[in-house]
Amino acid sequence: MASRAANKRLTREYKSISENPPPYVVAHPSESNILEWHYIITGPEKTPYYNGQYWGTLIFPPDYPFAPPAIRMHTPSGRFQSSTRLCLSISDFHPKSFNPAWEVSTILIGLLSFMTSEEMTTGSVAATEAERKWTTSRTRWWNSTGGGSSSRLLPGMPVPKGNGAIKAGDGGAKFRGADARPECAGVLASGGGVWAAAERERGYDWGGGAWGAGGEGGGTELGCEE
Numbered sequence: 001m002a003s004r005a006a007n008k009r010l011t012r013e014y015k016s017i018s019e020n021p022p023p024y025v026v027a028h029p030s031e032s033n034i035l036e037w038h039y040i041i042t043g044p045e046k047t048p049y050y051n052g053q054y055w056g057t058l059i060f061p062p063d064y065p066f067a068p069p070a071i072r073m074h075t076p077s078g079r080f081q082s083s084t085r086l087c088l089s090i091s092d093f094h095p096k097s098f099n100p101a102w103e104v105s106t107i108l109i110g111l112l113s114f115m116t117s118e119e120m121t122t123g124s125v126a127a128t129e130a131e132r133k134w135t136t137s138r139t140r141w142w143n144s145t146g147g148g149s150s151s152r153l154l155p156g157m158p159v160p161k162g163n164g165a166i167k168a169g170d171g172g173a174k175f176r177g178a179d180a181r182p183e184c185a186g187v188l189a190s191g192g193g194v195w196a197a198a199e200r201e202r203g204y205d206w207g208g209g210a211w212g213a214g215g216e217g218g219g220t221e222l223g224c225e226e
Helices: 004-019 104-115 129-137 139-145 194-201
Strands: 025-029 036-042 053-059 070-073
Touching: 004 025, 004 104, 025 104, 036 104, 053 104, 053 139, 070 104, 129 139
Parallel strands: none
Antiparallel strands: 025 036, 036 053, 053 070
């Protein structure tokens, strides 16, 4: 159960992200659990993920914002293992590095930037550009037949347990057939873009480093062991 502070904070963040969504991102909490958020990332131009739609979940702890969420991407992407917790400095792998000032939008912008980079971490996979483009072409089909747009998981799809447990279709169905592409002039291409540059001016660095798999130098400084 969410603490009073977490409930208040996430309610405010839902209002904020609904009124002013970041480029390429839509997100909302489950109707039954404000700690369980569902998001859709639409692949930016000039990336292998262009126009693909990637459904995932953020599972927040009861003491958010003083601890980070578990981050998963369920739609196959060629970048991350489906439904696997991702080791990022903004995820529950590294609670000590989490800044309470970061919000849902901050977390999802960081996830998108990491996705369009080539950094590796626990939960990421290696694939060619052609393989990722092929996977991209099937994301909407996947979302409409299983995962976030179905009342049941596809055969063989792992069921997360514990803090990361999700109910397929709880919240994800809202995204069925939706085109999450925002009308925005900023283009977040691989390794940066207009949006990332603007965020760096505000003091946020989305191009890896502290936002990646464990600080500067890749995923070894903080470690990603369970």
